[in-house]
Amino acid sequence: MDATGRIPRSGMRAAALGVAAACALAWTGTTLAQQTKIKIGLMLPYTGTYAALGTAITNGFKLAIQENGGKLGGREIEYFTVDDESDPAKAPDNANKLIKRDQVDVLVGTVHSGVALAMSKVARDNNTLLIIPNAGADEITGPLCAANVFRSSFSNSQFGIAMGKVMADQTKKTAVTLTWKYAAGDESVGGFKEAFEAGGGKVVKELSLPFPQVEFQPYLTEIAALKPDVVYAFFAGGGAVKFVKDYAAAGLTKTIPLVGPGFLTDGTLDAQGESAQGLLTTLHYGDGLNLPKNNAFRAAYAKTFSTPPDVYAVQGYDAAQLLIAGVNAVKGDLSKRADVVKAMETAKIESPRGAFALSKSHNPIHDIYLRKVDGKENKVIAVAIKNLNDPPRGCKL
């Protein structure tokens, strides 16, 4: 603050110098703090279509930290936030900003798989600890897995695998799949096909359309002509709303049940209304999950943020729980990286979704629930698969 006092007397040149000095002071300040504070870089979408998801993840993350006394392994925390805009093209720059400029100890993000893939590359190159609180791309905990990359959410194929098993158990014989032609959809459908055919069913046709097209009528006509026992569809957001409504309007719901991963009916039920009633979906979370941890979490979250939590808040919360397990084990001494990783790998996370541990490739091994749409809720009606682990997909950990 001394520097600012001199500025009016010394003119513009000195003002510039003053600003520079102030910046230098501030900078020294942070480097000093670095020894005491743990720096967490939150790289999440805060604008655009996924803004609400980014906010929920951040809230969940901070809630878990707050419940841990606002500290990690006894050290104070400093957050650095970057809006990733769900733009894969900007992802390497954004991740590098946090790692190189802000020198964060831990990177947390993100929602969009394309962005998360870029982040995991940067994290691997710099050996920075990365926790992914949503993006489900199979590769991240498959062929691209790494000792320093963790995921607190799910992999895309998990929900497909669970639904494939449920449908095969219901002795459905034939299925048609429909998805947007991109990685998440392909992986989800792949998981369904794998489990459904292993259970004795047959996927008779795999339909797909370019993302994010929403003209479904030709596909509905084709499905009606093929008359499968079940249709497995992967859509989210606006596409999910339109597809579920079109499917019902075409009268198909009465004869050919529609199923899918939870995204088909999550956060969209208000808009889908009557047309979604009774639909079955699979996800690692749902409404009416009566677990003590979940009830406590929901109450605390609603009290802190005055809005009910969703699955994204849970994933953010668990990302922080995972980090807490790792950092507490070394009492905040992050230089013991191997011990941090080991503690995270072996941690049993008391998640609102139910307790889970991590697989060898650092993806949750968790229960996948079967949910049924009832009014405005995705009610959990059964466990589709207990402790579902991903098939090994070329991860060498």
Next chain:
Amino acid sequence: MDVYTFLIQLLNGVQYGLLLFLVASGLTLIFGIMGIINLAHGSFYMIGAYMAFTLSSLTGSLWIAIVAGTLLAVLLGVILEWALFSHLYKRDHLQQVLLTYGLILVFEELRSLIVGNDVHGVPVPALFDWSIPLTATLSYPVYRLVMSAICVALAALLYVFIHRTRPGMMIRAGASNREMVASLGLNINLVYRLVFALGVALAAFAGMIAAPVSSVYPGMGTQVLIICFVVVVIGGIGSIRGALVAALLIGLADTFGKVFIPELSGITVYLLMAVVLLWRPEGLFRGAA
């Protein structure tokens, strides 16, 4: 595929094409007659859909929402033309692209501030909320047929308006020679203002009648924008008749592309465009208005 399924797919294609025509007709008017490249056209479609959502939940009737929304869209068109676009007629296309791209960002952000980022459904009016059974498993929603009928009626009205009425004649004259029309004592600025308002209203109207089947969601405008430009380019810039034919062609190409060559379904429309442009570089009905 049996004949019956084929016919249903034909219906799907025609129905999709007619809706495309409705959105694209406004673009071809503004592009062809005023020479403005309007990237914000998709935003007007989006604004229409969101108006249908907001006004119909306020008033409880989609029809009231459509009437009120169309009037608001005309007003928006007049204001935008007066405040922004009227300064662009003598500038080059790059500046038009810059302005209209900026408008896309502004409208998306306003939409986010006012209505939020959630997906919303718009209920189908009760009168048409039923389906006609076509096969044992498939029914056709009546509202989709109503939409097609509205599109056909509007196409006919537009054609008559442009080709058989005095204001239509002024518009056609203004398109071919702005100075000449002005020197004949016609208020060309007013004509342009009305054409622009009409273009905006057509896009918003399309958004409104499509809202019950498409739902409203962030980014919906940019989705229709590209396909609209394809319609305009295939049909011939500025031609209403061309836009109708092109939209139907695209609807059919897209539908049957999805059925017969699913691997290429993303590009059938663009293949069609390439073929048409090789055959007729100016589009099917260049300059006929």
